[in-house]
Amino acid sequence: MSILGVERIFYGVADPEWASRFYDSFGLKRLSSGAHGADFAVEDGTSIHLRKATDNSLPVAPIDWPMLNDSTAREIIWGVDSKASLDAIGAEMTKDREVRVDAEDVLHCIDDYGYPLGFAVTLRKSLVREFPATNTVGHHPRLNRVAEGTVRRPVAPARIGHIVYWAPRDIPQATKFYTDRLGFRLTDDMDAGGMFMRCDGSSDHHSLLLQGGPHTGFQHVAFEFRDFDEVMLLGAQVEAPGWKTNIGPIRHTVSSTCSWYFWNPAGGLAEGYSDMDAVDDDWVPRKFQPGKDPNFYGSSWRVRPEQNNTPPGTWRDERTAPGYAPK
Numbered sequence: 217m218s219i220l221g222v223e224r225i226f227y228g229v230a231d232p233e234w235a236s237r238f239y240d241s242f243g244l245k246r247l248s249s250g251a252h253g254a255d256f257a258v259e260d261g262t263s264i265h266l267r268k269a270t271d272n273s274l275p276v277a278p279i280d281w282p283m284l285n286d287s288t289a290r291e292i293i294w295g296v297d298s299k300a301s302l303d304a305i306g307a308e309m310t311k312d313r314e315v316r317v318d319a320e321d322v323l324h325c326i327d328d329y330g331y332p333l334g335f336a337v338t339l340r341k342s343l344v345r346e347f348p349a350t351n352t353v354g355h356h357p358r359l360n361r362v363a364e365g366t367v368r369r370p371v372a373p374a375r376i377g378h379i380v381y382w383a384p385r386d387i388p389q390a391t392k393f394y395t396d397r398l399g400f401r402l403t404d405d406m407d408a409g410g411m412f413m414r415c416d417g418s419s420d421h422h423s424l425l426l427q428g429g430p431h432t433g434f435q436h437v438a439f440e441f442r443d444f445d446e447v448m449l450l451g452a453q454v455e456a457p458g459w460k461t462n463i464g465p466i467r468h469t470v471s472s473t474c475s476w477y478f479w480n481p482a483g484g485l486a487e488g489y490s491d492m493d494a495v496d497d498d499w500v501p502r503k504f505q506p507g508k509d510p511n512f513y514g515s516s517w518r519v520r521p522e523q524n525n526t527p528p529g530t531w532r533d534e535r536t537a538p539g540y541a542p543k
């Protein structure tokens with residue numbers, strides 16, 4: 217089997233129109249919106265779907281994260297490379313859990329925490345974004361031209377990169393579900409801090425993180441942008457209408473990403489990132505010791521540390537953003 221990455225995310229949302237405005241700001245293409253909720257396309261063909269939290273067609277997703285319980289990702293659909301892979305996953309999952317196949321040939325089940333997940337043959341296309349010429353000491357490939365990043369412009373993500381769930385207990389056992397049953401590769405081990413994994417069909421450092429912590433539920437979705445400039449432009453674009461930064465910008469030590477996280481009214485956080493480590497089966501997972509290792513999920517730099525981990529209560533006020541009419 218080969219799982220390529222996150223294909224679709226279905227959210228159940230207290231206020232789909234408010235959450236839609238966030239994803240508009242994040243650069244996603246709004247395909248439709250109305251009484252059903254809203255649907256958004258990412259450039260590579262993956263997608264985000266917002267539905268009302270009361271929509272009974274969505275599976276129930278465990279969540280214990282005060283002030284966020286009414287809005288969360290209700291199901292993650294993973295894209296696979298072929299019908300043969302889909303059938304192999306179905307055969308594996310039916311060994312010990314209920315599996316439902318819908319009319320569109322999407323396979324649905326739950327993981328060991330009860331988080332709903334699905335699998336579908338991918339609709340994505342491969343994208344390559346050329347890195348712009350960049351001058352450095354003694355090397356000037358951008359001779360007589362200004363940097364592209366000097367131009368303020370709208371930015372949009374190329375693809376969904378990864379998701380993160382809170383891992384409320386027994387992280388090694390929960391990790392085995394993904395590694396032993398679904399072929400994910402462990403890429404870094406933070407012990408009680410969490411486990412990073414990539415899909416077998418992806419070179420991303422991680423497609424999934426089970427993050428140890430005080431909560432249960434969906435933690436964040438991350439979208440890949442071309443480069444550091446685009447992540448900076450994203451930050452300006454998202455903050456302009458009033459959405460709140462959670463952490464960032466930051467250069468992570470684990471996976472190396474340049475990242476910027478925002479509170480997402482659809483549920484949890486949304487991260488924009490660039491420059492993630494690309495790895496294959498020659499990568500040797502590292503072991504980090506929470507609380508002992510100074511590099512534990514740390515950063516070489518982070519900006520505006522006073523805004524780190526802004527409590528969720530502070531971003532609810534954005535319903536008063538200009539032009540927004542509360543329902």
Ligand SMILES: [Fe+2]
Nearest residue numbers: 380436438487
């Ligand atoms: Fe992330």
